[in-house]
Amino acid sequence: MKNTVSTFKEMKSKGEKISMLTAYDYSMAKLIDSSGVNGILVGDSLGMVCLGYENTLSVTMEDMIHHTKAVTKGAKNALVVSDMPFMSYQTSIYDATVNAGRLIKETGAHAVKLEGGATVCKQVKAIVDAQIPVMGHLGLTPQSVNMFGGFKVQGKSEEIAKKLIEDAKKLEEAGAFSIVLECVPYKLAKIITESISIPTIGIGAGKYCDGQILVYQDMLSMFSDFKPKFVKSFANIGSDINKGVKDYIKEVKESSFPEEKHSFKIDDSIIEKLY
Ligand code: KIV
8 A cells, every 4th residue: 555644644543553664775665665664764864874974964965865766766655755964954945945855856755854843844834835745853853963962862851841842733833744753751752642633753752652663774683883772673684694694705715605506507619619
């Protein structure tokens, strides 16, 4: 079944949980999509898990376009959301609209995601007015890592908790079709989820969100730089890869790979003429 922004809204109204994962290339998008996930986010987390950066701040529009193009080719049924990188929408409403348009036109993504609450609502409205669905992102918004002083849980104080509830309502008013809640206490995520009619997608925000998202390298244990508390390991692909590569190296060294069945043949009469 093809997932659209309407599917997301319907799922919230029926109380059906929404599943999302990140993907950054064709092969993974195809695997994840064929497993039946509702949505794929081409996150700017690609800066960390694909490009080896310390944070997401250096990711460019060109990076996002390059990876999102590959993902949309592999995803047949999932709703594909492409992240707007740092400084592609904060600078002006014009920049936000033009860059959101580029992500949709040049990649085939169905929606864009951007970080922030009240301060980016003008941008959200302008992008939605341009007929591009927008996913919001509140809580630990990684593009604000320097303002937060690190990757920290957000919304533990009354003041910030109230602000996050207000921000969620404002994003809905501005036209966002859903909101990612990252690293907020689960009881606050529940209140936010109940305060708005659009779906919340949690990552480190507990079970009361309308859906969940994880970075695939985290949930498949393929990324070992650090493991956030909210990550559950659903498979150990990292160690499977290590084992596979070690076996390959061993077989290459002992000349047991490639075997004849992996090799191409030529007529011996031709070979004789080559000596
Ligand atoms: O960039 C990303 O992958 C994200 C998710 C963690 C929500 O924003």
